[in-house]
Amino acid sequence: MKPITRIEQSLAIALAAVEEPGCPPKLVAAVRHAVFPGGARIRPQLCLAVAQACGQDDPALTDAAAVAIELLHCASLVHDDLPCFDDAPTRRGRASVHWAFGQPLAVLAGDALIVMAFQTLAAAAGQSPLRLPGLMKIIADSVGMPSGIVAGQAWESESRVSLMQYQRAKTGSLFVAATCAGALSAGADPKAWQALGDCLGEAYQVADDIRDVMGQAELLGKPVGQDAQHARPNAIADLGLGGAIVHFESLITAAADSIPEGPSAAAMRQLVWQESERLVPRAACRQYQAQAQAQAQTAAAPVRLTTAA
Amino acid sequence: MKPITRIEQSLAIALAAVEEPGCPPKLVAAVRHAVFPGGARIRPQLCLAVAQACGQDDPALTDAAAVAIELLHCASLVHDDLPCFDDAPTRRGRASVHWAFGQPLAVLAGDALIVMAFQTLAAAAGQSPLRLPGLMKIIADSVGMPSGIVAGQAWESESRVSLMQYQRAKTGSLFVAATCAGALSAGADPKAWQALGDCLGEAYQVADDIRDVMGQAELLGKPVGQDAQHARPNAIADLGLGGAIVHFESLITAAADSIPEGPSAAAMRQLVWQESERLVPRAACRQYQAQAQAQAQTAAAPVRLTTAA
Numbered sequence: 213m214k215p216i217t218r219i220e221q222s223l224a225i226a227l228a229a230v231e232e233p234g235c236p237p238k239l240v241a242a243v244r245h246a247v248f249p250g251g252a253r254i255r256p257q258l259c260l261a262v263a264q265a266c267g268q269d270d271p272a273l274t275d276a277a278a279v280a281i282e283l284l285h286c287a288s289l290v291h292d293d294l295p296c297f298d299d300a301p302t303r304r305g306r307a308s309v310h311w312a313f314g315q316p317l318a319v320l321a322g323d324a325l326i327v328m329a330f331q332t333l334a335a336a337a338g339q340s341p342l343r344l345p346g347l348m349k350i351i352a353d354s355v356g357m358p359s360g361i362v363a364g365q366a367w368e369s370e371s372r373v374s375l376m377q378y379q380r381a382k383t384g385s386l387f388v389a390a391t392c393a394g395a396l397s398a399g400a401d402p403k404a405w406q407a408l409g410d411c412l413g414e415a416y417q418v419a420d421d422i423r424d425v426m427g428q429a430e431l432l433g434k435p436v437g438q439d440a441q442h443a444r445p446n447a448i449a450d451l452g453l454g455g456a457i458v459h460f461e462s463l464i465t466a467a468a469d470s471i472p473e474g475p476s477a478a479a480m481r482q483l484v485w486q487e488s489e490r491l492v493p494r495a496a497c498r499q500y501q502a503q504a505q506a507q508a509q510t511a512a513a514p515v516r517l518t519t520a521a
Numbered sequence: 522m523k524p525i526t527r528i529e530q531s532l533a534i535a536l537a538a539v540e541e542p543g544c545p546p547k548l549v550a551a552v553r554h555a556v557f558p559g560g561a562r563i564r565p566q567l568c569l570a571v572a573q574a575c576g577q578d579d580p581a582l583t584d585a586a587a588v589a590i591e592l593l594h595c596a597s598l599v600h601d602d603l604p605c606f607d608d609a610p611t612r613r614g615r616a617s618v619h620w621a622f623g624q625p626l627a628v629l630a631g632d633a634l635i636v637m638a639f640q641t642l643a644a645a646a647g648q649s650p651l652r653l654p655g656l657m658k659i660i661a662d663s664v665g666m667p668s669g670i671v672a673g674q675a676w677e678s679e680s681r682v683s684l685m686q687y688q689r690a691k692t693g694s695l696f697v698a699a700t701c702a703g704a705l706s707a708g709a710d711p712k713a714w715q716a717l718g719d720c721l722g723e724a725y726q727v728a729d730d731i732r733d734v735m736g737q738a739e740l741l742g743k744p745v746g747q748d749a750q751h752a753r754p755n756a757i758a759d760l761g762l763g764g765a766i767v768h769f770e771s772l773i774t775a776a777a778d779s780i781p782e783g784p785s786a787a788a789m790r791q792l793v794w795q796e797s798e799r800l801v802p803r804a805a806c807r808q809y810q811a812q813a814q815a816q817a818q819t820a821a822a823p824v825r826l827t828t829a830a
Contacts, residue, residue: 230665230666230667231666231667232667232668234667234668234672234686235666235667235668235672236672236675236676236678236679237679238675238678238679239666239671239672239675239678240666243666287632291628291629291632294628296623296624296625296628297625297628314605314678315605316605316606316674316675316677316678317675317678319600319603319605319606319628320600320671320674320675320678322632323596323600323631323632323635323664323665323671324665324666324671324672324675326632326635326636327635327661327664327665327666327669327671328661328665328666330639330657330661331657331658331661331662331665333657334653334654334655334657334658334661335654335658337653337654338654341650341651341653341654342650344643344646344650344653344654344657345643345644345646345647345650345653346643348639348640348642348643348653348657349640349643349644352636352637352639352640352643353640355632355636356539356632356633356636356637356640357539357540357544357548357549357552357633357636357637358539358540358541358543358544359541359543359544360636362548362629362632362633362636363543363544363545363548363633365625365629366545366547366548366625366626366629366633367545368625369545369547369548369623369625369626370545370546370547377543
């Protein structure tokens with residue numbers, strides 16, 4: 213079974229497990245809207261790939277870890293889109309949850325998704341219960357305080373923010389959880405896989421910043437220019453677009469280099485390079501940079517003519 | 522150590538564990554505001570009392586279960602007070618979290634508290650890891666879908682609601698978690714303690730409805746008349762005040778009767794009766810009913826005179 217099929221099936225099973233007739237129907241619909249159809253499911257894919265590389269002896273637990281991480285990601289999107297944060301009318305190319313169901317159900321759907329992540333984990337611990345405390349810690353720490361995605365989002369309410377601390381918490385933490393939980397779900401040492409999550413998480417955030425500036429709304433599935441509009445810290449403001457692309461490529465190299473040696477190392481490296489091309493298509497970058505250069509020349513031309521006249 | 526002291530200390534330790542220097546300071550302050558000073562801490566007290574009655578062989582795990590339940594309760598209060606729900610400016614006699622810190626930090630503080638409940642549980646599972654999956658299920662189910670407090674709150678967005686289903690989910694579920702998690706944290710069968718949580722949870726909700734009508738803001742620590750204002754289902758609308766008081770008393774009797782026989786049964790029953798008097802002081806009920814009767818007579822008097830004239 214392809215990893216993406218396995219993830220979609222596991223998510224469907226996790227949702228079905230809590231959708232009993234006694235559950236308020238609008239909450240069920242709002243939660244479904246938040247989870248399906250999904251994006252690239254990059255975090256659970258990463259979790260599965262690492263578990264596979266580590267010998268994956270408890271696939272049900274690996275599935276639960278991957279699902280928990282994706283549900284927490286979906287929860288963060290639902291709450292981030294709320295009017296008091298991004299006030300985003302769209303997400304993944306259609307109405308955001310609060311736009312479709314109203315704010316009360318959006319707050320509650322986010323809460324329910326956070327809890328569902330832990331319901332899913334608890335239900336899958338039958339075969340390897342001794343792995344559960346560690347898995348819970350990895351996954352919960354990546355979302356909560358002091359440095360999970362909730363803390364990352366909270367940095368936006370502070371007047372002084374370190375870009376690295378902000379991005380590592382807001383985006384990187386869930387990537388680290390994906391690699392580390394993947395390893396631990398297979399009984400392997402999570403520490404060996406932390407650097408991969410760290411590098412990919414930062415690369416993903418830089419890629420998001422690059423695409424936000426390049427205006428590729430169709431790739432993002434949400435409105436562009438949001439960072440500038442909300443005065444959020446981002447890599448472009450610090451490095452410029454060219455510098456951000458160079459930084460992105462160095463992070464991808466570091467990610468590939470961090471992969472522990474083993475029978476699956478080459479395949480994992482291939483996955484990292486593929487994902488890098490999906491995140492920041494090199495052709496689109498070249499096209500954007502050429503357009504920007506042309507615009508700069510056109511804009512500069514009249515100035516020179518006027519000066520000459 | 523008195524149970525309330527033990528609970529306050531455990532809560533302080535749980536918060537300190539996530540308050541590292543790298544955590545955004547306003548989020549830390551908002552979370553502290555949500556947890557301290559607390560209310561009566563009735564749910565964690567119940568958890569501790571049941572664990573004690575069951576022989577309590579892993580006090581650290583019992584503490585973690587009690588803390589997790591109280592943190593989830595605090596999270597639900599923070600989110601319930603948001604402008605899109607109750608829009609409550611006060612809670613426990615002072616500013617609500619969104620009033621003091623703004624909506625973004627209130628949403629995030631609630632999220633962080635939910636996650637912290639599971640961080641706390643995971644960290645305490647060292648001695649009895651095999652109890653963790655069951656404890657997580659009890660506690661997560663009491664908050665999430667299909668019938669935890671999040672589902673209870675979501676019933677307010679539906680046009681057709683069963684009062685019992687609504688109240689059982691919104692309030693009862695966390696009481697059931699308190700008794701069942703208390704038992705399981707001590708290695709006992711949680712099922713034997715479910716009826717106690719069920720009855721006390723419903724009694725607590727009916728008491729809240731009674732006090733909401735009787736206007737005892739100082740007992741509630743929040744604005745009164747909220748159910749009528751938000752057209753929420755409540756026991757008074759169904760039963761009238763007198764009927765609600767009778768119902769409350771029958772629930773307390775059922776709670777006391779449900780306590781499994783054992784060396785601590787008498788003490789547990791005593792606790793239930795004490796709690797009942799704290800929830801609905803009989804003197805206040807009598808005073809309110811006498812006032813209501815007097816007002817009805819005064820209001821009726823001129824009508825009779827007018828008719829006679």
